[in-house]
Amino acid sequence: MSATKTAAIDPSAAAAAAPPGGDLLDIRDLTLDLPDGTRLLHGISLTVAAGETVGLVGESGSGKSLTARTVLGLLPDRAVITGEVVLDGVGVLTAPAPELRQLRRRGAGMIFQDPRAGINPMRTIGDHLTEALRLAEGWSADAAKARAVELLAAVRLPRPEDHLRQYPHEFSGGMLQRVMIAGALTTSPRLLVCDEPTTALDVTTQAEIIGVLTEQRASRGMGMLFITHDLNLAASLCDRVYVMSGGRVVEQGRAREVLRDPQAEYTRRLVAATPTLVGAAPGAGTTSGAGAGADGGDAARRAGARHPSTGVSSTDPAVAHVRDSGAEASPMLEATAVSKTYVRRGKEPVRAVIDASVAVARGGALGVVGESGSGKSTLARMIVGLEAADSGDIRIDGRERTAVPRSRRERLAHARSVQMVFQDPYLSLDPRITAGRAIEDALRLHTRLGATEARSRVLDLLAQVGLGQKHAAARPRTLSGGQRQRVAIARALAIEPDVLVMDEATSALDVSVQAQVLDLVDRIRRERGLTVLFISHDLAVVRRVCDETVVMRRGEIVERGRTAQLLAAPQHEYTRLLIDSVPRPGWDAQAAGAEVEAAGSDAVGEGRPAGSDGRDAEAEAVEEARTAATSQAR
Amino acid sequence: MTATPTMAVKVLRAPRLPRTTATFAIASAVLAAMTLAAVFAPLLAPYNPDAVDFAAVNAPPSAAHWLGTDGLGRDTLSRLIYGARTALLGPLLVVIASTVLGILLGLLAGWRGGWIDAALGRVFDVLFAFPSLLIAIMAVALFGKGLVAPVIAMSIAYAPFVARLTRSLIAAERNRPYVAAYRVQGFGGAWIALRRVLPNVTPIVGAQSTLNFGYVLAELAALSFLGLGVQPPTADWGAMINEAQAGLIGGHFLPAIVPAVAVVVVVVAVNIIGEELSDRIGGGTPA
Numbered sequence: 001m002s003a004t005k006t007a008a009i010d011p012s013a014a015a016a017a018a019p020p021g022g023d024l025l026d027i028r029d030l031t032l033d034l035p036d037g038t039r040l041l042h043g044i045s046l047t048v049a050a051g052e053t054v055g056l057v058g059e060s061g062s063g064k065s066l067t068a069r070t071v072l073g074l075l076p077d078r079a080v081i082t083g084e085v086v087l088d089g090v091g092v093l094t095a096p097a098p099e100l101r102q103l104r105r106r107g108a109g110m111i112f113q114d115p116r117a118g119i120n121p122m123r124t125i126g127d128h129l130t131e132a133l134r135l136a137e138g139w140s141a142d143a144a145k146a147r148a149v150e151l152l153a154a155v156r157l158p159r160p161e162d163h164l165r166q167y168p169h170e171f172s173g174g175m176l177q178r179v180m181i182a183g184a185l186t187t188s189p190r191l192l193v194c195d196e197p198t199t200a201l202d203v204t205t206q207a208e209i210i211g212v213l214t215e216q217r218a219s220r221g222m223g224m225l226f227i228t229h230d231l232n233l234a235a236s237l238c239d240r241v242y243v244m245s246g247g248r249v250v251e252q253g254r255a256r257e258v259l260r261d262p263q264a265e266y267t268r269r270l271v272a273a274t275p276t277l278v279g280a281a282p283g284a285g286t287t288s289g290a291g292a293g294a295d296g297g298d299a300a301r302r303a304g305a306r307h308p309s310t311g312v313s314s315t316d317p318a319v320a321h322v323r324d325s326g327a328e329a330s331p332m333l334e335a336t337a338v339s340k341t342y343v344r345r346g347k348e349p350v351r352a353v354i355d356a357s358v359a360v361a362r363g364g365a366l367g368v369v370g371e372s373g374s375g376k377s378t379l380a381r382m383i384v385g386l387e388a389a390d391s392g393d394i395r396i397d398g399r400e401r402t403a404v405p406r407s408r409r410e411r412l413a414h415a416r417s418v419q420m421v422f423q424d425p426y427l428s429l430d431p432r433i434t435a436g437r438a439i440e441d442a443l444r445l446h447t448r449l450g451a452t453e454a455r456s457r458v459l460d461l462l463a464q465v466g467l468g469q470k471h472a473a474a475r476p477r478t479l480s481g482g483q484r485q486r487v488a489i490a491r492a493l494a495i496e497p498d499v500l501v502m503d504e505a506t507s508a509l510d511v512s513v514q515a516q517v518l519d520l521v522d523r524i525r526r527e528r529g530l531t532v533l534f535i536s537h538d539l540a541v542v543r544r545v546c547d548e549t550v551v552m553r554r555g556e557i558v559e560r561g562r563t564a565q566l567l568a569a570p571q572h573e574y575t576r577l578l579i580d581s582v583p584r585p586g587w588d589a590q591a592a593g594a595e596v597e598a599a600g601s602d603a604v605g606e607g608r609p610a611g612s613d614g615r616d617a618e619a620e621a622v623e624e625a626r627t628a629a630t631s632q633a634r
Numbered sequence: 635m636t637a638t639p640t641m642a643v644k645v646l647r648a649p650r651l652p653r654t655t656a657t658f659a660i661a662s663a664v665l666a667a668m669t670l671a672a673v674f675a676p677l678l679a680p681y682n683p684d685a686v687d688f689a690a691v692n693a694p695p696s697a698a699h700w701l702g703t704d705g706l707g708r709d710t711l712s713r714l715i716y717g718a719r720t721a722l723l724g725p726l727l728v729v730i731a732s733t734v735l736g737i738l739l740g741l742l743a744g745w746r747g748g749w750i751d752a753a754l755g756r757v758f759d760v761l762f763a764f765p766s767l768l769i770a771i772m773a774v775a776l777f778g779k780g781l782v783a784p785v786i787a788m789s790i791a792y793a794p795f796v797a798r799l800t801r802s803l804i805a806a807e808r809n810r811p812y813v814a815a816y817r818v819q820g821f822g823g824a825w826i827a828l829r830r831v832l833p834n835v836t837p838i839v840g841a842q843s844t845l846n847f848g849y850v851l852a853e854l855a856a857l858s859f860l861g862l863g864v865q866p867p868t869a870d871w872g873a874m875i876n877e878a879q880a881g882l883i884g885g886h887f888l889p890a891i892v893p894a895v896a897v898v899v900v901v902v903a904v905n906i907i908g909e910e911l912s913d914r915i916g917g918g919t920p921a
Contacts, residue, residue: 384818408822415820428811432834442819488815495819 023047024223030083053224055238059510063247109184113196115176126164151182174205202371207581235585273515275540331359332531338392352378354555363529367546375555419492423504425484429476435487436472461490482513661906672718679712683869692886704889716869725850731789736796744804758794766791803835841912848904
């Protein structure tokens with residue numbers, strides 16, 4: 001690691017990338033040690049100039065958030081810090097408390113990932129926006145209110161006057177994030193620190209928020225420090241990026257250079273692991289070239305390098321055979337005209353899934369794409385028998401699987417037809433049960449294996465997902481996210497299901513871990529001819545896994561087709577909106593493309609606030625109704 | 635919805651102190667000493683607790699009687715040691731019975747939800763309306779004096795505390811994805827509830843029950859003090875305070891103070907242990 005580090009940070013490149021003039025933010029040799037001696041930051045140096053957007057990119061635990069928080073003097077208790085953080089000419093680390101408060105008021109604003117956690121739920125939006133001005137700056141209530149209205153309009157909320165009297169719970173996630181931005185801008189800070197501000201948001205909402213941020217940065221000439229795990233987002237937004245890993249900056253430079261031609265080993269792996277919408281798609285073979293952008297060749301080379309399975313899978317006789325036979329025989333999974341409506345007492349019923357039909361051939365992989373509230377998870381839950389469909393028919397391998405299983409026999413039969421890998425491996429494994437035991441439980445339920453046979457089968461299954469004996473005895477708490485998801489997959493495979501449903505199975509994982517898990521799914525599909533229903537909000541991931549894709553919006557399937565064609569030539573406006581909202585590096589588009597994109601996201605911002613509001617409200621309604629419904633079911 | 639990129643923040647929380655705090659150690663030692671005293675009372679007590687010695691009535695502490703004697707010349711230390719038996723046994727029985735009953739009812743309400751939950755909730759509300767001591771006194775009025783009736787009554791009176799906690803924990807746990815994962819694997823509801831979900835909440839419930847132990851001990855002592863619980867001449871802390879009342883006028887405080895201090899010390903010790911346990915478990919609950 002250290003060798004690659006020194007190789008990566010070429011002093012001349014760094015000098016070339018450095019902005020002219022004085023820096024707004026200058027972090028030099030920042031180290032941070034916990035009281036127990038663990039070093040979390042190893043000599044970070046970075047700069048942000050006024051009007052510049054600097055990306056801080058890295059995976060979980062890389063120290064990027066920690067670095068950003070030091071800018072505002074938000075330090076962990078009893079941590080030992082060396083180095084310098086100079087913001088607007090003031091040393092943050094050595095500043096006395098009153099000066100630090102001034103810095104936080106005027107020098108820098110910060111936007112956090114979860115807007116709901118950052119706003120007092122008991123106070124109105126108006127209170128949130130005006131209290132800093134009234135209490136800290138001594139403004140009159142009227143002047144502060146006028147300013148708040150102005151700010152809400154600046155972040156393009158539709159009815160600023162009305163919003164002042166509203167409470168946070170009346171807002172969707174995207175709208176609340178705008179309020180957070182407005183709040184951070186009240187005192188016109190010179191630097192805006194954004195810590196994953198769009199990670200919890202849908203992709204179309206993300207595009208709107210990014211539009212607002214870039215606009216505000218341009219009109220105010222602020223510097224922006226943008227923390228993200230999303231390379232594509234960083235590439236589309238930032239002038240320069242710093243790539244962090246394990247508490248070190250492993251590479252830095254102009255966004256375009258770093259991401260197109262990464263020097264450090266870590267950055268190369270990160271770039272390779274990031275799924276994109278352009279370049280060669282696995283399973284799509286020849287047709288995918290159509291969708292490739294300007295540097296399609298380059299991307300294709302990377303894509304080819306990153307999953308060697310791609311080349312193999314199209315020529316692999318076993319897979320070809322599986323697919324061929326699937327085309328002739330009846331589909332493995334067939335859901336016909338399935339609907340689900342949640343009835344809520346005293347409220348409008350929520351139509352979560354409306355007349356949806358999907359079919360997956362034996363050994364095939366179907367992607368279901370949509371944003372939160374689109375009904376894709378409800379569809380999955382009906383297929384695996386967690387929810388009862390109101391109408392319609394679900395068949396797996398020709399067998400009726402519509403009803404929620406009641407008797408023991410039905411439960412076991414349903415389980416052998418379809419298994420599911422859940423979104424969050426931190427929650428879908430029982431915290432008290434070791435990995436080996438979890439798989440053994442499933443084996444014992446479905447087979448008549450003796451204790452020793454079951455145990456050797458467990459090790460066998462763990463080996464298939466790349467885990468070993470020592471993981472069998474580990475509780476979920478001690479496993480990493482990727483390892484946990486592997487355990488969840490092994491547990492599903494133990495039952496030898498006909499169909500595997502993966503509900504956002506990789507969206508809680510880091511990109512490099514996601515790539516490993518996707519590779520694993522590829523391999524298992526090849527080896528076992530497993531049929532996969534892959535549910536995701538991420539078009540790029542679906543493209544990487546699935547032959548065919550359906551797009552869902554508000555419970556309805558709006559478009560379906562072969563993934564490559566769907567991405568290259570989307571027919572439905574919503575599919576186009578989804579694809580356009582995916583952040584991509586400006587240089588991937590044509591020269592004018594970058595401007596078009598910026599304008600496009602602006603248009604999205606203006607045209608859709610009401611829509612995004614409705615969509616989020618819908619997602620919440622579905623969630624709430626589902627919880628209520630399950631309470632009654634048991 | 636999507637990634638969890640702020641893992642680093644988790645690291646920032648001050649590391650949990652693995653070492654036991656001094657107060658916790660002392661509290662445990664006190665409780666252990668009391669338990670040993672209760673179990674080995676016949677070996678440890680210097681005198682028969684009921685042996686009357688009119689030659690040494692209200693004697694002050696001495697080499698023969700470390701804590702003096704009461705108005706009938708009975709050795710206070712011996713009575714204190716024997717008294718630990720009823721003082722600890724009663725609450726122990728109440729805690730065990732109320733925990734078992736409370737967990738079963740809470741599990742039923744939390745897991746099934748719906749009208750069962752609503753009905754049980756109202757029953758608990760009614761029970762909460764009566765102080766447990768009052769319920770115990772009513773039981774004594776109906777079934778006669780002694781330890782049996784109050785213990786049964788207080789087991790019922792304390793069950794709602796356990797049940798309500800269990801219910802809310804189970805209701806939260808039931809909607810966790812790991813439960814859905816078990817269902818998808820084909821496991822039945824009863825198996826999931828009893829074998830997998832219940833063990834995940836019992837540590838927290840156990841910590842709460844430990845706290846109940848202290849309250850029950852104090853209340854049973856109060857009952858004996860009122861003459862409704864353990865009956866004289868059996869040595870019991872509450873009864874000892876009652877019997878020592880006459881001596882207080884004559885300035886003989888020790889026979890009353892010794893059992894009173896014992897009650898306070900044990901209740902405080904148990905509460906410290908209970909708080910510490912729930913803190914520890916609370917910190918390590920499933921995410």
